[in-house]
Amino acid sequence: MQNPYENKRLGWLAKQAKQLASRLTLALPGTCPLCGTSCTGERFCPDCRNDILHSMQNHPYRCAHCCLALPNQAPCPDCREQALHTGRITVAFDYVHPLDSLVLRYKNGRQLDLAPAFAELLYQQLQLQDLLPLANTCLIPIPGSQQSLSRRGFNPAAEFAQQLGKKLQLPVEHFFLHRHDQHLKQSSLSRHARRAAAAGLYYCSRRLDIPHAILVDDIVTTCSTIDSAARALLAAGVQHVDVLAIARTPPKHF
Ligand SMILES: [Zn+2]
Ligand SMILES: [Zn+2]
Structure with a gap:
């Protein structure tokens, strides 16, 4: 008779082995995380990089403020x-196929080696849009919930901010912004519920009399999270808040 505990344990071991195998594939140095061809450093190969940059620059309808890809001129x-x-x-x-799976590998598969490649790509987006150099500012990662921190063991926004900080030569401030503990998982909520859940979720524990700060997030979906975080920073004294993120989710019908 099969032992249910043993079955569970074997299932767990198989899952760990699968995760390890997938991490090892992408952890190979000098391999493009998207197509797997060899290239130098922790970055996308020139073909993949150019494809991504081209698709971002040439989307016909994109909101100039929040970077949302739109299906038409609405x-x-x-x-x-x-x-x-x-x-x-x-x-x-x-945040579309196949790049969405890379972000999931980063967040859920703990492939932290993807963070430098994402940072490099964002650096190039900033360069193309003439938004560099950035100076007299700091990067502030969106704090994760206790629940996701203990599930993943790391905060994807914070790890990404670290890599971005190195690339942009800007300080990363991990203790300027805090999150009230709350047990609703954002990804399980509707657009309106997300907005309501995010209101008042973040706070600063002291005054921040600084002219400019940059919030850093992994995926921007409805802007409710970053808007709530920005409100907390502005209330603490920051004069202007911009946002940098790995990916932006297009509307569902798109
Ligand atoms: Zn490639
Ligand atoms: Zn917009």
Whole structure:
């Protein structure tokens, strides 16, 4: 008779082995994380990089403020439904296939070696849009919930901010912004529920009399999280808040 505990354990071991195998494949030095061809350093190969940059620069309808890829010339839903408290949002790429799976590997598969490649790509987006150099500012990662921190063992936004900080030569401030503990998982909520859940979620424990700060997130979906975080920074004294993120989720029907 099969032992249920043993079955569970074997299942767990198989899952670990699969995760390890997938991590080893992508951890090979000098391999493009998207197509697997050899290239120098922790970055995308020139072909993949150019494809991504081209798709971002040439999308016919993209909101100039929040970077949302739109299906037509209709007003941006995120900027129309809420007056955003952030300045410009810049992302490395749209959260669409096959790049979405890379972000999931980074976040859920703990492939932290992808963070430098994402940072490099975002750096190039900033360069193309003439938004460099950035100076007299700091990067502030969106704090994760206790629940996701203990599940993943790391905060994807914070790890990405570290790599971006190195690339942009900007300080990363991990203790300027805090998150109230709350047990709703954002990805399980509707657009409106996300907005309501995110309101008042973040706070600063002291005054921040600084002219400019840059919030750093992994995926920007409805802007409700970053808007709530920006409001906390502005209330603490920051004069202007921009946003940098790995990816931006296009509307569902797109
Ligand atoms: Zn490639
Ligand atoms: Zn917008």
